[in-house]
Amino acid sequence: MSKSPIGIGLLGMGVVGGGVASTLDQKRDQLTALIGCPLDLKGVLVRDAAKPRAQKLPHGILTTNAEDIFNNPEIDIVVELMGGQDPAFDYIRKSIDQGMHVVTANKEVMARHGPDLLLAAQDRNVQVLFEASVAGGTPIIAPLMRDLVANEIIGIRGIINGTTNYILTRMANEGADFDATLKDAQALGYAEADPTNDIEGIDASYKLAILATLAFRARVRDTDVFHEGITKLTARDFQYADELGYAIKLLAIANSSEDGVQARVYPALVPQDMMIAKVDGVLNAVEIEADLTGNLLFHGAGAGALPTTSAVLADVIDIARNIVSSVAPPPSLSLSDDVRIRSMLELETRYYVRLTTTDRPGVLAQVGTVLGDLNISIASAIQKEMDDQAKQAEIVLMTHRASEAAMQQAIQRLNALDVVAEVGNMIRVEEW
Numbered sequence: 502m503s504k505s506p507i508g509i510g511l512l513g514m515g516v517v518g519g520g521v522a523s524t525l526d527q528k529r530d531q532l533t534a535l536i537g538c539p540l541d542l543k544g545v546l547v548r549d550a551a552k553p554r555a556q557k558l559p560h561g562i563l564t565t566n567a568e569d570i571f572n573n574p575e576i577d578i579v580v581e582l583m584g585g586q587d588p589a590f591d592y593i594r595k596s597i598d599q600g601m602h603v604v605t606a607n608k609e610v611m612a613r614h615g616p617d618l619l620l621a622a623q624d625r626n627v628q629v630l631f632e633a634s635v636a637g638g639t640p641i642i643a644p645l646m647r648d649l650v651a652n653e654i655i656g657i658r659g660i661i662n663g664t665t666n667y668i669l670t671r672m673a674n675e676g677a678d679f680d681a682t683l684k685d686a687q688a689l690g691y692a693e694a695d696p697t698n699d700i701e702g703i704d705a706s707y708k709l710a711i712l713a714t715l716a717f718r719a720r721v722r723d724t725d726v727f728h729e730g731i732t733k734l735t736a737r738d739f740q741y742a743d744e745l746g747y748a749i750k751l752l753a754i755a756n757s758s759e760d761g762v763q764a765r766v767y768p769a770l771v772p773q774d775m776m777i778a779k780v781d782g783v784l785n786a787v788e789i790e791a792d793l794t795g796n797l798l799f800h801g802a803g804a805g806a807l808p809t810t811s812a813v814l815a816d817v818i819d820i821a822r823n824i825v826s827s828v829a830p831p832p833s834l835s836l837s838d839d840v841r842i843r844s845m846l847e848l849e850t851r852y853y854v855r856l857t858t859t860d861r862p863g864v865l866a867q868v869g870t871v872l873g874d875l876n877i878s879i880a881s882a883i884q885k886e887m888d889d890q891a892k893q894a895e896i897v898l899m900t901h902r903a904s905e906a907a908m909q910q911a912i913q914r915l916n917a918l919d920v921v922a923e924v925g926n927m928i929r930v931e932e933w
């Protein structure tokens with residue numbers, strides 16, 4: 502092979518960075534054949550140089566000084582796999598400013614600053630690719646940016662957080678409550694010690710902001726995404742949902758219409774016969790509805806060292822091939838900056854409501870009046886359980902389609918009723 506090697510700088514060598522470093526070594530010949538020249542690891546930035554590492558690295562390339570990467574003229578592509586906002590964003594920015602291409606798996610940085618970074622990269626004539634930032638090893642960014650560009654994307658619906666899908670799958674299968682399942686997931690390494698970003702839907706809202714921005718070619722920020730987590734779900738919600746023919750999934754949904762873009766993450770009741778209801782464990786799935794293709798489902802590993810390495814290396818190979826054949830980076834996306842973001846209150850859907858009420862005649866009539874006054878009609882009402890001693894009953898309501906604004910008001914008014922001890926949960930229903 503006559504072409505000189507392409508230099509890679511790794512920022513971070515943890516779960517994913519470790520997978521990338523090992524695969525660059527193990528698949529060296531295959532990658533060289535694919536690209537037309539070898540990929541050489543020229544620098545690896547970590548926080549703690551003394552930490553034992555499984556990967557064998559060329560002598561002298563491990564560093565704790567980021568400047569060693571930015572100032573290394575042999576590095577063509579910086580692969581950012583540190584995670585988090587700081588200092589990852591600055592390091593990506595600095596790499597671009599130095600004229601280096603960037604591959605990143607960082608959803609937080611891409612959700613908050615992606616469009617700015619892409620513009621900066623265009624100015625410097627370099628590429629920033631980020632396939633691994635959403636759905637790990639399951640390709641979704643490249644399909645949106647390349648394969649589906651001739652389409653108008655109507656909607657995106659997905660399960661894009663493996664940790665919560667694992668927890669919800671176990672709650673559904675084992676009849677377990679949230680707290681116990683979370684603790685177990687942490688002990689088994691499926692949830693982090695601080696699980697907030699996952700269980701509150703924040704991680705999924707970063708990923709949905711990225712997908713919605715690409716799909717609708719409009720700037721959708723993470724702060725534009727409504728998010729609600731899974732912490733209020735109980736074993737009884739799963740039991741009742743099952744009896745009604747539904748699964749409960751943390752869904753990320755974005756739609757575009759003449760009225761603007763709406764993006765939302767929340768646990769939802771999904772009919773059990775829908776494909777997405779059957780996506781279990783740590784797996785991810787993203788369904789895209791587009792005008793030319795109709796519905797497409799992307800389904801697979803959403804995390805893990807090797808699946809995520811696959812996504813990272815696909816981006817690296819893409820850039821490396823462009824370098825080898827001296828192809829200029831394609832123009833950056835042109836995004837509309839003034840898209841209207843529709844508020845959650847404009848949502849219209851069906852609702853599941855679980856109430857604990859006083860067990861006496863006339864309660865359901867009072868509940869019905871509150872809902873009726875707000876134009877919410879009840880599709881079914883089932884009295885589920887009774888506590889004779891406390892003289893309390895549990896009622897599960899399914900509504901017809903109603904507005905979110907009315908539903909929010911209804912929850913407040915129901916909570917204020919003497920006969921209602923507690924509104925246990927309100928879960929939106931998603932059927933498409």
Ligand SMILES: NC(=O)c1ccc[n+]([C@@H]2O[C@H](COP(=O)([O-])OP(=O)(O)OC[C@H]3O[C@@H](n4cnc5c(N)ncnc54)[C@H](OP(=O)(O)O)[C@@H]3O)[C@@H](O)[C@H]2O)c1
Binds near residue numbers: 547803806
């Ligand atoms: N894990 C997955 O399955 C997965 C899937 C999809 C996307 N991602 C994304 O991939 C990225 C990396 O995730 P990961 O799971 O591989 O993370 P990780 O295991 O925590 O590894 C992070 C690496 O970055 C280094 N690092 C962190 N902060 C640093 C700093 N300030 N200066 C220098 N080095 C620093 C750490 O150094 P030390 O080794 O010295 O601690 C470590 O090598 C994140 O953006 C994540 O969201 C991960």
